[in-house]
Amino acid sequence: MDDIAARFKLDWPGFRLDVDLTLPGRGVTALFGHSGSGKTTLLRCIAGLERSRQGFLSFKGEVWQDAQTWLPTYRRPLGYVFQEASLFPHLTVLGNLRYGQKRIAADQRRSLDQAVELLGIGPLLERKPDRLSGGERQRVGIARALAVSPRVLLMDEPLAALDLKRKQEILPYLERLHDTLDIPVLYVSHSPDEVARLADHLVAMEGGRVLASGPLGETLARLDLPIRLGEDAGVVLDATVAERDEQWHLARVDFPGGSLWSRDQGQPIGRHVRVRVLARDVSLAARHQEHTSILNLLPGQVDAMADDEHPGLTLVRVRVGDSVLLARLTKRSAAALCVTSGQSLWVQIKSVALME
Numbered sequence: 112m113d114d115i116a117a118r119f120k121l122d123w124p125g126f127r128l129d130v131d132l133t134l135p136g137r138g139v140t141a142l143f144g145h146s147g148s149g150k151t152t153l154l155r156c157i158a159g160l161e162r163s164r165q166g167f168l169s170f171k172g173e174v175w176q177d178a179q180t181w182l183p184t185y186r187r188p189l190g191y192v193f194q195e196a197s198l199f200p201h202l203t204v205l206g207n208l209r210y211g212q213k214r215i216a217a218d219q220r221r222s223l224d225q226a227v228e229l230l231g232i233g234p235l236l237e238r239k240p241d242r243l244s245g246g247e248r249q250r251v252g253i254a255r256a257l258a259v260s261p262r263v264l265l266m267d268e269p270l271a272a273l274d275l276k277r278k279q280e281i282l283p284y285l286e287r288l289h290d291t292l293d294i295p296v297l298y299v300s301h302s303p304d305e306v307a308r309l310a311d312h313l314v315a316m317e318g319g320r321v322l323a324s325g326p327l328g329e330t331l332a333r334l335d336l337p338i339r340l341g342e343d344a345g346v347v348l349d350a351t352v353a354e355r356d357e358q359w360h361l362a363r364v365d366f367p368g369g370s371l372w373s374r375d376q377g378q379p380i381g382r383h384v385r386v387r388v389l390a391r392d393v394s395l396a397a398r399h400q401e402h403t404s405i406l407n408l409l410p411g412q413v414d415a416m417a418d419d420e421h422p423g424l425t426l427v428r429v430r431v432g433d434s435v436l437l438a439r440l441t442k443r444s445a446a447a448l449c450v451t452s453g454q455s456l457w458v459q460i461k462s463v464a465l466m467e
């Protein structure tokens with residue numbers, strides 16, 4: 112009842128959308144896939160900007176579309192963030208934020224203040240859009256979408272138009288949204304890094320169809336997804352900062368399965384973090400290695416294996432306690448180790464990335 116149920120079919124020359132999805136009514140759901148896979152089209156169907164025949168959409172028990180019902184976009188309580196915020200050039204930031212509000216009711220006033228605070232745009236309110244950087248403009252675009260007290264936030268590649276530096280600037284604000292908002296966010300992206308940082312639930316799309324939909328950790332660890340992430344294949348673990356080694360500038364994080372050392376990035380002890388472990392940074396060994404520069408050695412058990420994209424490579428899924436990791440090995444190394452399902456071995460992790 113708290114979910115979002117969406118069934119859409121569209122037939123366009125050269126493209127067909129055919130999805131049947133149930134999405135969680137909270138947290139961030141990433142709609143992920145290559146260019147042209149249909150992510151934006153799905154988002155537009157949810158927003159009521161495309162109308163699919165025999166479509167069905169219910170939001171937390173309320174029907175927005177079925178055979179009898181069609182709520183036009185303006186009657187759907189949603190905020191929409193586009194790749195580039197198109198702000199009115201003649202209005203100040205505050206004017207732009209207020210423009211979308213039908214009336215400044217008390218709860219909308221509160222939403223506007225909260226959105227300004229969340230996106231850190233207080234100092235920009237009196238500026239005109241031509242005096243904003245691309246990142247600031249996008250933060251205003253997000254605040255504008257939140258200012259109407261939406262019950263769901265739809266974001267279509269909000270970082271796509273920004274360069275790397277601006278992306279890095281804006282990501283902490285998106286992480287804040289993730290931690291603070293109690294409305295669901297549907298977030299279109301083709302960036303594995305953004306997905307790893309922000310998503311709780313992952314929908315992988317290809318050719319207008321859903322290849323997989325599930326909790327982020329589980330879905331990333333699947334070996335059977337035809338859509339492969341190449342160099343970005345890997346998993347995300349939920350962990351807690353447990354110890355700091357001041358001398359060597361390292362931090363220890365604990366996850367369900369063991370501990371990992373990483374470069375200290377200043378997060379306080381006790382802070383909940385995500386840890387991204389890329390398959391290319393994980394290797395396997397039959398015996399415990401004493402003389403190695405690798406800090407992280409954990410006992411694991413092979414769970415499953417699958418061919419990687421390159422014919423010389425294989426992906427191995429390894430259980431480490433209650434967690435799973437992916438390791439990318441050459442087939443030659445896998446053969447030399449006689450890697451088989453159920454085998455116990457040592458997992459060596461060269462580097463991990465801590466994300467808030």
Ligand SMILES: Nc1ncnc2c1ncn2[C@@H]1O[C@H](COP(=O)(O)OP(=O)(O)OP(=O)(O)O)[C@@H](O)[C@H]1O
Nearest residue numbers: 123124126144145146147148149150151152153301
């Ligand atoms: N109005 C339309 N009429 C016909 N075809 C369309 C229309 N809009 C989009 N398409 C086609 O539908 C397909 C899916 O487009 P969509 O924008 O949903 O993909 P996407 O996964 O969001 O891609 P990107 O990451 O590049 O934005 C593409 O082949 C596109 O050319």
